Each structure stands twice: as structure tokens, then as C-alpha cells.
Amino acid sequence: MELPRWNCCGTVHALAKDDVMHHLAPVRVLLRVEEAVEAGLVDEPRVVTLCAMCYNTLKRANHLYRNDSDKRRVIESIMEKENRPYGGKAEVIHLLELLSELGWGKISERVERPLEELRVAPYYGCLLLRPRGFGVDDPEEPRIMENLLEALGAEVVDIPFKSRCCGAYHTVFMKEEAAELSYKILRQASEMGADLIALSCPLCMFNMADRQGLIGRLFRDFKGIPVLYFTQLMALAFGLEEEAHLEENNPDPRPLLRERGLWR
Amino acid sequence: MPLGSGETLRLGEKLKPFRERVKELSGEDVGLCYQCGACSSGCPLTDEMDLLPSTVMRMVQLGVEEVLDSKTIWICSSCFTCQVRCPRGIDVANVMEALRQLVLRRKYDRVSIDLLPPEELRELPQIALVSCQRKLTG
Amino acid sequence: MxxxxxxxxxxxxxxxxxxxxxxxxxxxxxxxxxxxxxxxxxxxxxxxxxxxxxxxxxxxxxxxxxxxxxxxxxxxxxxxIPFTPAEKKLYDIEKIRPTPNVFVEHFPEITRCLSCNTCTKACPQDLMVMDYVQAALRGDIEKVVELSFDCIACGLCAIRCPAEIVPYQVAQLARRLYSKYILGLSEEVEKRVAEVEEGKFDEELEQLKRLPPEELRKRYESREIRV
The missing domain is CATH 3.10.20.30 (Beta-grasp domain)
Structure with missing residues (x-):
């Protein structure tokens, strides 16, 4: 279930050691998780994120709050209007971790339409894996998304740029430079024979999918390649076509999927 | 005069406050860096930078405050590839953030969202705008 | 006393x-x-x-x-603080649409919100200002309206905001969009506007205009407010 009350986590963890202000947003979200338990809405104070940036920001803020008692005191005093301070009990996990915990076998059992002969390049980007100590998997040799895709019956295409920066927020004021970064990743995936790319982060999605028009204008050899959230591929494999909302994706992955017999 | 001679050390002493401030703000012991260049070789954004990340590290070690004028500190997107690869365990992204903060805290904004045309604002996702504001404005 | x-x-x-x-x-x-x-x-x-x-x-x-x-x-x-310096944002309600990015488009500074809650602390109407700014950031027009309904645009939230946001303007846009595109037209209002245009109340108004101040005051004080 969705938290009944939440705010934007701030998307990036404030790295300056004396910064407190920018940790308020994620700590407030973590407090809402404890409140949801108190309200009897959920049993455990666990918050699952789909976005890599939320995952990173919430997890790091949680770590800081639990381990830095001075900052914790300041944060508590600024959050005085809350009914109570955050108790440090929330656990932040990414959906991929939850799935891994459930077991890939269980995922396979649910598959109604295996993604056979679909060559998928998993793309992690930065914050699912880094910094070291805060990722969902080993930062240099991740397997978690590969495991999921294999459980869904897809063929995994391992691209060296799977955890290279997509350009991130530079898409706002340096969009051509950001587009070049995404282009290199997309081109590599195409060259290595991937049909499409699977990812988790909405900023990566914007840079690597929505910006393909711009990429095409900047790089004449660029042909375009569909990019899907890994959850969309799950929906497809589980036979939940409508839930996949593939009509939202740009470029449209449906012609390709139709070709492979995976779309009506 | 060879490196590490009295002259160099005195220069270092004079510029120490800057180095100490960066250490304090980043939480990183910049003195640990032995200039292997792993951060620079793994960095996906060096094409856009004027100084390599390892050069930035060296300048901070020497206390050269002019490093604040560098384009590099604004180009770093905190992807943390350097953090994963640094053999000395330095989180270079933290150092970059400290340098940005030293500039941003002097009433300087690197970008102004007011200047974005409405068609861009309609298109850009919140996640891009929020992160951009947090990284590049004070 | x-x-x-x-x-x-x-x-x-x-x-x-x-x-x-x-x-x-x-x-x-x-x-x-x-x-x-x-x-x-x-x-x-x-x-x-x-x-x-x-x-x-x-x-x-x-x-x-x-x-x-x-x-x-x-x-x-x-x-x-008799005045809050804030730019009056101009938009044509007939031309803009209730899209998810409509707040970011007109008030991009909401992306600077720190969730510090200072605005909420400053609100003399006890509104959850930070929560509605956050709802605006994610394009939830209805939530902004629900949380900001009692806003009187005193400007205190804007004066206190460290991110330099002008929350009450954001809320105003939400209420305008909500009335225009989500709530739909009100039959009662339509009917009354037609009556006004037909001149149904002209005579009554003319009478009121001619009344001496004392009589006006008396009527004002003894008026009946029906909810």
C-alpha cells in the first residue's frame, strides 16, 4: 500500500557533513513509515521503493539518523511539530531486494508468458549500486536484476555500461551533454544485441527513453531502443498486460513485443 | 627545488585552512590520496571537465583554493564510481560536494530555474528538477 | 476590557x-x-x-x-509584515490544463522544497502548508485544494520559506484549476448569474443605494446568514 502521507525524499543525499536541513525530507518519510505501523495499516516498518534515488536517499538518511546522535537531536528539534520524533525503526528496501527475498523460484512460478527470446539488457545506473555499502547488490558485479530477468524467462544481455551514469540531473541545464552519456549506453546495448533495456530509476528512464528524440537529432547513427521499467516486464510475464501500461513508454515497445509474440 | 622541500611545506602551511575546511565539510581525509588516477579513469564525465577528479584532489591537498573556480566540481554528478574504485577509500564525490557547497554558501547559484522555458518545465520530470536544485543552488 | x-x-x-x-x-x-x-x-x-x-x-x-x-x-x-514581495504569475486559466507538471511549470521553485515544515509552522490558519506544496510537486491538484482551502494568502509562509517558495500562489492555482476543470460548473451559480444578468436584482440594488447610512447599518447588523 502507498503511504497515506508522504513528501518527496529530496532525490539526492546531502553529502556535506554539516548539512542537516536536507535530511529533514527523507527522515520525515521514515517517520511516516512508523506512523503507518502505529495506525495499524502495515505490520512492519518497512518501506519499499521502486526508484533508485528514493532508495539511496532514504537509506542513507536512515543510516545517518541512527548513527549520528548530534544530527539526530537537531533533526528532532526542527521536526518539533510532528507528534513524536522518528524512532529509527524503519527499514528501507528496494523492490528488487523484496523479490530476491521472496525467491526467484517463486517469481518463476508466477510467470504465465515467459519472455522467451527477448534479449534484455539490465541497466542499474548509479544509485541502485553505489556508493558501496548502500546498494542492492555488489557495486561492480551485480546479479540481482539479471536473476529477476532470468526468472521471467528473458535472455540477459550483459553490457559493460550497465552502471554508468545516464547524465542524471544534467538533463536540465546540460541536456545535450546528458544525452551523449545516455546515447553511449543505449548504443552499447544495441550493438551487443539487446532488444530492450530494463531499469528501475525514473530519472534514468527520462534520460534514456524520453530523450531519445534529442539523442536521434544529435547522433545520426542512433536508431532507438525501447526502455522499460523492470516492473513492466514482470507485468508482461505475469500476464498482466494492462497493468504494464506500455502505452506510456516512448519509444513504444509494443511493435517489438508483438513481433516476438509477447503482445496482442 | 624537489617536492617536499621546506619551501613546499611552508606553502602548504599557508594554505592549510582551505584544505582543513574541505576535510571537515567532506568528512574525507584528502591526504590519503596518492594520485593513482583511478577516480579519473572511471569517471564518466571527464569529457566535460576542465580538471580531472584526481587533479582536483591534488589541488585540495595543496590547499589551492582556485580549485573552486573549476568547472569540474559542477560537472560531477555524484555517481560514486570513484567512491567504489578508490584504493585509498576516499569518497571523492563527498569532496566534490564540499567544494560545491563552499561556493554555493556564498550566495551563488550555479543555475537559475527561472530561466528554463515553460516547454522544458512541462517536459522535465520532478526528479530531475529537484536533484538539480539540490545540487546546483544554495 | x-x-x-x-x-x-x-x-x-x-x-x-x-x-x-x-x-x-x-x-x-x-x-x-x-x-x-x-x-x-x-x-x-x-x-x-x-x-x-x-x-x-x-x-x-x-x-x-x-x-x-x-x-x-x-x-x-x-x-x-503588511506585504509579501511576490511576483504575480500570469496565466490564462482558459489555456492552461490540469496536467501533473502544471505547478512545476508555473512555480518551478517548488522543486526546492526541503520539507522543513517552516511554512506549516508559520501558517496562522493552521494549514498543512508543506504537505500541500509537496502535493503540488507531485501534481495532486485535489490534495492541494483540500489542504489549502482555508488559505487567506497572508503571505507568512512565503516570508518564512527557506526555499523561497510562495506557497499561497501555488494553492491558488490549484483551486482555480480545480474549479475550472475538475469540479465542473455549479448549477446554482449559473442560475444566479443569469438572474443577475436579466436584471432581477437591479431594483433592489437601486433601493439600497438610496438608503441613508443608518438604515444600511441597521439592516447589515440584523442580516440573516444562512448556510
């Missing part, structure tokens, strides 16, 4: 005054001799003109209130 004319000390922009306890800040200032030209309006807590910041002796808290509503406390340091 309160029992035995109890007096308290207040400081208006640093100047000390003894004023009767029980007065509102606004009345206390007038008692002390200030003639209010700005920072005063309806005197009933509705117009938002009398935004005021204060601290009370012994407390670090910088508090916000409407001068016409808040009763003076002993040792209160007061300054009125």
Missing part, C-alpha cells in the same frame, strides 16, 4: 508600550497610537492583510499570527 484594567508590555518594532491585556495585536497597536494604513483589512481574520511576526520574551520561537486575531502577551516583540 479585562478585569481591573490589567496591562501588559509589548514592543512594537522595538518600541515599548503598555497596553491593556486582552486586546488583539491590532487593537493594542491602535491603543498605543499607531494609525494603521497598511497591515489592516477586514479585522475579522478573513482578508489576510495583517500578517505579523512576533517573539515572546523567554522563547526562541519566531511565531506568526494575524494581528486582528492574536491577543497580545506580556513581553511580545512585534513586527507587522
Amino acid at each position: 479585562e478585569k481591573e484594567g490589567k496591562m501588559v508590555t509589548i514592543y512594537v518594532m522595538g518600541k515599548k508600550h503598555r497596553v491593556p491585556a486582552g486586546l488583539t495585536i491590532m487593537k493594542a497597536m491602535e491603543y498605543a497610537g499607531y494609525q494603521l494604513r497598511r497591515g489592516v483589512g477586514c479585522r475579522g481574520g478573513f482578508c489576510g492583510a495583517c500578517a505579523t511576526l512576533y517573539r515572546v520574551k523567554g522563547s526562541y520561537k519566531l511565531q506568526a499570527a494575524l494581528a486582528c486575531q492574536k491577543v497580545v502577551e506580556d513581553g511580545m516583540y512585534i513586527v507587522q
